[in-house]
Amino acid sequence: MPRTLDHAAPAERSVPLPPRLARIMRPELPSLAEEIVAEIRRAIPEYARPLDGPYGHVLRRSVEHQLAAFVDRVAAPGPAEVSDDCAGTARMLGQYEAHEGRSMDALQAAYRVGGQAAWRRVMRVAPRHDISAAVMSRLADALFVYLDELAALSLDGYRQARARPIPALDERRRRLLRVLLDGPGTELAEAAEAAEWQVPAAVTLIAVEPEARCVWTSLDEDVLADVECAAPHLLVPGPFSPERRAMLEKALPGRRVAVGLTLPPGQAADSLRWARRALGLVLDGVLDGPVALCEDHLVTLWLLSDPALVEQLARRRLAVLDGMTPGQQDRLTETLRTWLVTRGTAAEIAALLHIHPQTVRYRMRKIEQIFGDELADPEARFGIEVVLRAAHLRARGAEVRARTGGLRARRDTRRPHSSVMIPR
CATH class of the missing domain: 3.30.70 (Alpha-Beta Plaits)
Structure with missing residues (x-):
């Protein structure tokens, strides 16, 4: 196969690199990966896409995996081959280029830009660790031989994608x-x-x-x-x-x-x-x-398949809580939900909710006073459990969205927990 990158001849592999280089290099990898991705996106217009899309994910993952694999190669001198994971990612990049209708020029340029950024980092770090000129020379050869192998794998993926029909x-x-x-x-x-x-x-x-x-x-x-x-x-x-x-x-x-x-x-x-x-x-x-x-997740799909209907069920089963503050409602309904799901003792429920058993007993007495005979009626009790389980699932989703800044825009801005389902 013809060579795919322009650089010096391959290094002599009879002289291994000092394994201590791997220990020096590993702490640099996270920030180096970010630097390489940013440099590629800046230098090559074809890759200046949002990083939260699939192309950005593949680009970032491939850079991280390929850097880590190179350091692993340095740490274990001897016959070296590109790992299956990195080989698959390299081929995937070539397939992407084919599906985009481009030549391999942009990806070849990306490999060169990445190699140059990596070598600049080596030149900044090496003086702090007394690395000889001879070792630096062998490291440079090893790095660009590795990049050449990755580029060849990408070319292989590109050719496969171009040659194979896509049913x-x-x-x-x-x-x-x-x-x-x-x-x-x-x-x-x-x-x-x-x-x-x-x-x-x-x-x-x-x-x-x-x-x-x-x-x-x-x-x-x-x-x-x-x-x-x-x-x-x-x-x-x-x-x-x-x-x-x-x-x-x-x-x-x-x-x-x-x-x-x-x-x-x-x-x-x-x-x-x-x-x-x-x-x-x-x-x-x-x-x-x-x-x-x-x-x-069949039960979850069923519970949340018709939110409007669950809301109506909540209006009928939980209306007795209307006179309470939202905080009171949340505390009582979370305790009730835990009891309905587990049928545990006060001590077991207290351990799940991280509260004192005496607090659970107090809340359960309050719940019995409020709901009365409904807790003894199987149909009414089942309706209450359905409402509270659905509220718990929706609350969990609201908490995840709040923690991550929102996975997607939602119209429902009401409070989480049981009050999501309880009419005011």
Whole structure:
């Protein structure tokens, strides 16, 4: 393969670098990665994109991994190969260039800019550690040989992306996906045959965070996808396996997704509807990402599927608290929710809420006075538990959004905790 970067000849690997260099270099890596990313974005217009997008995520992750891998190579002298992780990231960068319709010039320039920034840092740090000129020379050769290997891997990914057809982009497969989601009828067999796709016994739909950029060549051949729309989504034949999850991480790096239930093809729309609902809860901070499985959150999806209806239930079941202050309501409903969920003793509830057992006993007596016979009525008690569980989930999402500065804009600005659900 022809060389991809212009630099000096490879270093003689018979003379290893002193492992102590790795100890000197490691503390510099976090700030060096930031410096390299900033320099690349400043010097190369093609990479001057928001860093919170998929391209920015891949750029930052690749720089961090490749720097760490180079230091690992210095720390363990001997025959060295690029790690599978770094090789995969390097190939992915090349695939991105191909999908953007560009040549490899910008990525080659990015490698050069990164190497120059790294070497400037070495020149600033080396004088403090009495590193000889001979060692510095071997370190320079090793660094640029490493960059040459990464660039060659990126070129390999670029060529693969250019050479391989992308069935997921084919309009026939897009049409097939639409047919499945519209409710397959007599058209399904015809659409599947045209798309050269065998209809499976079951499918799993996946909702993807908006504005996702997909590495198409990382998708399995049998996956149907539409990610260039306002609500990106994929269809995976069969169940969502660990292998499919690994595929998603490569194809949609850094993007949050929600995986629907595995259902017969005729229920594909239901699987996607639930996946989109789960993704909304991920973006709201209620569910954890980056991959949320509907299978693991069925009760949460049900509880929060119709907020207006839960609000009406709250008006009927919790109206007895209207005369209390918000703080009083929060304390009593959190204690009641914990008791309903755990049916624990005062000591057990106190440990969960980080309060004194005597405080729990006082609150429970107050709760019994307020709710009376409703706590003994199974239907009424279930309604109260539903309301309080839903309020707790919504409160958790509100706290996450407040902590992170807001995962997305929301109209609901009411207080968290049980008062979210309790009418004033």
